[in-house]
Amino acid sequence: MHIVKEISEVRSLVKAYQMAGKTMAFVPTMGALHQGHLSLFRLAKDYADEVVVSIYVNPEQFGPNEDFGSYPRTLDRDLTFCEEEGVSIVFTPSDEIMYGADKKYLSIEIDGLNDHLDGGSRPGYFEGIVLVVNKLFNIVQPDYSVFGQKDYQQFLIINQMVEEFNHNLKLVMAPIERAEDGLALSSRNAYLSDQERERAPKMYELMKIAVREIKAGLLEPKLMLEQQQNELEALGFKNDYLCVYSMDKLTPVSQLKKGETYLIAGAVYLGKTRLIDNIIFEC
Structure with missing residues (x-):
C-alpha cells in the first residue's frame, strides 16, 4: 500500500496503474474510519481493480462554531484499516498541499439542491465539500467514486458537479451501514x-x-x-x-x-x- 502526501505522487502512481490497464475507484474520507467506510472500500473493489482513499479533514466544510478542532483524527488506525482492506493508495495531504499557503481559490456556488436538509442548516458546508471533492477528482482522476447513502444530499450535489464539470467518472452510492441497534455509523x-x-x-x-x-x-x-x-x-x-x-x-x-x-x-x-x-x- 502506498501512503503519499504530495499531489505529484498520487498522479504518478495512478498513471502507472492506468498504463498497466487497471481501473481506479476513489473513496474520499475525513478519516476516523469505521465499518461504514470499510463497506465503501469493499464496494469500490467490486467496481475497479485498484482503490484510492483520501484521508483529509477539510477545514472548508466546517462552520465557525462547528467541530473542526475536535473532529477525531486517528491516522495510524485508519492506515491499518486501509491496508487490511487492500487499498492501493492512501492520500493524506496537508492543508497547504490542498489549498496553498495563502489559501486563495475560486468558490463554487450551489443552486437548488443546497436549499434544504444540511444545506439549509449549515451555511457554506456543501460549498466546502464541492471545492475539495472537485480538487480531489482532478488529482486522482478515477473511473469510479463511492459515496454513502447516509449523505444522500452530498451524493446528489457531487453528481451534479460531475456532470457540470465534465468529470470522466461514475458515482456509486453505497447503502447505509448500521450498528446492530439500527444507529447509522458515523x-x-x-x-x-x-x-x-x-x-x-x-x-x-x-x-x-x-x-x-x-x-x-x-x-x-x-x-x-x-x-x-x-x-x-x-x-x-x-x-x-x-x-x-x-x-x-x-x-x-x-x-x-x-x-x-x-x-x-x-x-x-x-x-x-x-x-x-x-x-x-x-x-
Missing part, C-alpha cells in the same frame, strides 16, 4: 456518552414507523413527522429537520403519489452530537 458517534448512545437509535426507529404509517395512509406526512419530532424532543433530542423530500431535487413533499420513490431525512442533536439519517422508500 465518526461523530464517538462523541456520544454511554447514555446518549443508548438513546441514539430512537431517531431511526421513529423514522421507520413514520415510513410505515405514511405508506399505509394513516396520517399526512407533515402531521406524522410532527408527532415524531415531539417524541424525539421528549427523549432529549434537539430537532434540526425531519421531512419527506423528492429524490431528484430534494424539495419537501406534502402529497405523495403511489409508486413514486421518496426520501425521508432527519437531523437531530443529542447532547453536542449531530446525528443524520435517511430512508429511501416507495409509496
Whole structure:
C-alpha cells in the first residue's frame, strides 16, 4: 500500500496503474474510519481493480462554531484499516498541499439542491465539500467514486458537479451501514456518552414507523413527522429537520403519489452530537 502526501505522487502512481490497464475507484474520507467506510472500500473493489482513499479533514466544510478542532483524527488506525482492506493508495495531504499557503481559490456556488436538509442548516458546508471533492477528482482522476447513502444530499450535489464539470467518472452510492441497534455509523458517534448512545437509535426507529404509517395512509406526512419530532424532543433530542423530500431535487413533499420513490431525512442533536439519517422508500 502506498501512503503519499504530495499531489505529484498520487498522479504518478495512478498513471502507472492506468498504463498497466487497471481501473481506479476513489473513496474520499475525513478519516476516523469505521465499518461504514470499510463497506465503501469493499464496494469500490467490486467496481475497479485498484482503490484510492483520501484521508483529509477539510477545514472548508466546517462552520465557525462547528467541530473542526475536535473532529477525531486517528491516522495510524485508519492506515491499518486501509491496508487490511487492500487499498492501493492512501492520500493524506496537508492543508497547504490542498489549498496553498495563502489559501486563495475560486468558490463554487450551489443552486437548488443546497436549499434544504444540511444545506439549509449549515451555511457554506456543501460549498466546502464541492471545492475539495472537485480538487480531489482532478488529482486522482478515477473511473469510479463511492459515496454513502447516509449523505444522500452530498451524493446528489457531487453528481451534479460531475456532470457540470465534465468529470470522466461514475458515482456509486453505497447503502447505509448500521450498528446492530439500527444507529447509522458515523465518526461523530464517538462523541456520544454511554447514555446518549443508548438513546441514539430512537431517531431511526421513529423514522421507520413514520415510513410505515405514511405508506399505509394513516396520517399526512407533515402531521406524522410532527408527532415524531415531539417524541424525539421528549427523549432529549434537539430537532434540526425531519421531512419527506423528492429524490431528484430534494424539495419537501406534502402529497405523495403511489409508486413514486421518496426520501425521508432527519437531523437531530443529542447532547453536542449531530446525528443524520435517511430512508429511501416507495409509496
